[in-house]
Amino acid sequence: MNERRILIGLWAAAVLIGVTLVAAPSRWWGDNAKPESALAQYIKSVDSIQHQQQQHLTQLLTAYSTFSTQSSDPNALAKLARPERTLRTLGKRLAALPAPPEARKLQSLLEQFVSDEHAIAVEIQQVAAFMPRFRVLIGAAGVARIALVRGLAAAPPAKPRAVRGTPKQIKAARAAYVAAATKAQAAQADAIDEYDNALAATIRGLRKLQPPPVIAPAYHAELLTLSATRTAGADLSAELRKSHSSRVPLLGRRFTEASRISGSVAAQRAEIAAIKSYNARVRGIQTLAGRIRVEEANLQKRSS
Secondary structure (H helix, E strand, C coil): CCHHHHHHHHHHHHHHHHHHHHHCCCCCCCCCCCCCCHHHHHHHHHHHHHHHHHHHHHHHHHHHHHHHHCCCCCCHHHHHHHHHHHHHHHHHHHHHCCCCHHHHHHHHHHHHHHHHHHHHHHHHHHHHHHHHHHHHHHHHHHHHHHHHHHHHHCCCCCCCCCCCCCHHHHHHHHHHHHHHHHHHHHHHHHHHHHHHHHHHHHHHHHHCCCCCCCCHHHHHHHHHHHHHHHHHHHHHHHHHCCCCCCCHHHHHHHHHHHCCHHHCHHHHHHHHHHHHHHHHHHHHHHHHHHHHHHHHHHHHHHHC
């Protein structure tokens, strides 16, 4: 999984969200509004709610940027929970505020804006909860991989060599070669079995996780890779333990190929597509902010 690409995408989106949201609730109503109109009273009430939440909303940019650039911060999840709760409260207060007929469109845009922002806040909060556990599990698989490489290196295949001598000597040499080859292959099979056991534990742990949408393709690619590698490893181990193991080269290639699935072009494209989808949702929030400003201007003209 290209974790750096994912975090860069989250950071860029977080900055955009924070700037958009913090900028959006500035004074939306001028001094020329009719003070007695229901529309003016609605706008003033919205403005009051927004300004009461301003300090908490400003925390969004800080919390998002801190998580994206310092995702190992143990307090990241708590920092992200506060803005999410603030957005939830803000959405409820805006929805409960009665709007005159001419402000219904503005009300709808405001509710959609906060709802979409809240959805992104929840997703980033999910990422913050998911990534540390995911990283630990994948790290354990990496450690097991290193142990496998060392185990295989410590049991190199027996090398055949030409033997001259009496039939008895040749027979003895052949028996010694077969014994050495069998021992080496058994040791290799043991190393692969240990690796498979470690992968089984990692796979069980991964299946307990619920990846957020932006991470889902990378998660599934890793799960597929580990599962395929474990299956290929079991086949190779079984072949190595046979007295006639002619399929070892073929199964060895399959074992290697399985370990590369997560780095395939298809897997990378899926990861990139998920990040682009996430960023598109964020740009939608920015677009909503622009529509809100246009609607505010239109209402202000009508009430001037």
